[in-house]
Amino acid sequence: MAGSDQRGLAEELADISKQPEPELRGYPITPARYFSKEWMEKEWETVWTKTWQIACLESELTKKGDYTTTTLGRERILCVHGDDDKIRAFYNVCQHRGMELMKDECGHAKRLVCPYHAWTYDLKGKLKSVPDEADFTQGSPCGKLNLVEMKCKVWAGFIWYNMDDDCVPLREYLGPIADQIDTYPMAEFRRTHWVTVEGDFNWKLVQDNFSESYHVPFVHPGAVHTLEYGREGCQFDHYPQGHCRMMMPGGGPAAALMGGEKETLVKLKGEMDFWELNPDDYKGGNTRNIRKDLQAAKRRLGKIKGYNFSTYHDDQLTDNWHYTIFPNLSFSLKPESNIWLRARPHETDPEKCYFDMWFMVLFAKGQTEYFSYVMGDTISTQAEVPHMQGKAHEVTTGPAIDEDLEIWPQQQRGLHSRGYKRDYLASQESRMRYFHEILEDWMAR
Numbered sequence: 037m038a039g040s041d042q043r044g045l046a047e048e049l050a051d052i053s054k055q056p057e058p059e060l061r062g063y064p065i066t067p068a069r070y071f072s073k074e075w076m077e078k079e080w081e082t083v084w085t086k087t088w089q090i091a092c093l094e095s096e097l098t099k100k101g102d103y104t105t106t107t108l109g110r111e112r113i114l115c116v117h118g119d120d121d122k123i124r125a126f127y128n129v130c131q132h133r134g135m136e137l138m139k140d141e142c143g144h145a146k147r148l149v150c151p152y153h154a155w156t157y158d159l160k161g162k163l164k165s166v167p168d169e170a171d172f173t174q175g176s177p178c179g180k181l182n183l184v185e186m187k188c189k190v191w192a193g194f195i196w197y198n199m200d201d202d203c204v205p206l207r208e209y210l211g212p213i214a215d216q217i218d219t220y221p222m223a224e225f226r227r228t229h230w231v232t233v234e235g236d237f238n239w240k241l242v243q244d245n246f247s248e249s250y251h252v253p254f255v256h257p258g259a260v261h262t263l264e265y266g267r268e269g270c271q272f273d274h275y276p277q278g279h280c281r282m283m284m285p286g287g288g289p290a291a292a293l294m295g296g297e298k299e300t301l302v303k304l305k306g307e308m309d310f311w312e313l314n315p316d317d318y319k320g321g322n323t324r325n326i327r328k329d330l331q332a333a334k335r336r337l338g339k340i341k342g343y344n345f346s347t348y349h350d351d352q353l354t355d356n357w358h359y360t361i362f363p364n365l366s367f368s369l370k371p372e373s374n375i376w377l378r379a380r381p382h383e384t385d386p387e388k389c390y391f392d393m394w395f396m397v398l399f400a401k402g403q404t405e406y407f408s409y410v411m412g413d414t415i416s417t418q419a420e421v422p423h424m425q426g427k428a429h430e431v432t433t434g435p436a437i438d439e440d441l442e443i444w445p446q447q448q449r450g451l452h453s454r455g456y457k458r459d460y461l462a463s464q465e466s467r468m469r470y471f472h473e474i475l476e477d478w479m480a481r
């Protein structure tokens with residue numbers, strides 16, 4: 037039967053084995069790293085200019101001449117779809133007198149023209165023409181000066197770049213989790229929400245937070261009705277490359293939750309209705325059966341409903357596979373939607389950062405709407421996706437992530453106190469410690 041064939045294939049693809057626990061040094065996670073300018077400067081030299089980062093979505097650069105710009109600290113990065121169909125990443129700076137070249141966040145151009153003196157580069161970054169070319173007594177800059185390119189790779193529906201010419205290839209950088217992410221049809225997910233919060237906190241507070249689920253029942257009391265967070269019920273993995281995975285069962289309440297049946301059924305109603313399960317059948321203490329029944333329904337009905345779930349392990353059909361990629365990327369993958377979260381460092385201030393949220397949906401063939409209880413919203417395939425930007429409270433990243441956003445500025449203030457010296461972590465926070473130890477290793481290189 038097709039279902040069991042699919043499972044056979046899926047199990048080949050998704051490695052669910054538990055990684056050995058890493059040996060951790062356990063040195064103090066000192067507060068100064070969250071506000072010291074020296075620390076920030078060292079991170080710039082040793083981490084930001086050496087690690088793979090996402091510039092934009094592949095879907096933003098579908099046509100020749102499409103371009104995007106993004107920022108990482110003090111740098112502006114320009115990605116261009118060349119007329120040879122290759123996508124390249126450049127430092128977004130004119131070689132004449134250092135003018136920032138392209139101003140807009142995205143656009144379409146035949147040539148890249150500097151707004152200052154109109155030096156003109158082609159879509160491969162070659163300088164093609166300059167006004168008064170004969171006036172350069174040292175010789176024409178054309179043929180000599182070009183945009184400065186950096187490493188660039190298209191993978192999983194994103195454009196990745198690395199400023200380090202000697203970096204390892206992206207797949208090697210990601211290690212085994214690249215194969216796991218490949219089991220999701222990432223390039224087919226469509227971004228439905230795009231928010232950037234100008235945060236008053238250091239970027240590491242974001243990665244710390246998304247490296248543990250210890251905070252979930254207190255910061256997200258609503259989430260426990262549909263998601264396992266506890267150390268017994270989840271699997272936590274640390275990979276040698278410095279990245280981590282949390283496999284968090286979904287489709288039902290957390291094991292530690294007493295009561296709350298009604299909330300579980302209300303929150304899962306949209307998903308259960310779609311997959312032809314009747315919430316009434318789970319009243320009277322049966323909400324913990326929903327997860328397996330949802331998995332079976334998705335296997336049974338996936339194709340009929342317009343999905344291809346053949347590459348997923350059964351657990352991927354209901355669960356959150358949450359990844360933290362060093363240094364600053366976190367994402368939770370679900371079968372039909374996922375959320376990508378990251379904090380980019382500020383240009384100059386270690387106590388600020390830019391926090392990005394992308395919500396992505398895999399629409400079934402023919403589907404026009406998708407209900408996400410993460411976003412608390414029905415999402416239409418027709419919706420425009422503007423880039424919402426502003427301070428926290430001016431924009432929303434959805435009800436769940438807004439709860440995290442409440443924490444970080446308050447924690448940033450607390451870290452300055454004379455009354456706080458260092459961390460005291462539970463073992464279920466080991467991924468946070470691992471992140472800091474990997475960070476220290478990179479900074480010591």
Ligand code: FES
Nearest residue numbers: 130132133150153
């Ligand atoms: S700075 Fe770009 S043309 Fe002068």
Ligand SMILES: [Fe+2]
Nearest residue numbers: 251255256440
């Ligand atoms: Fe959280």
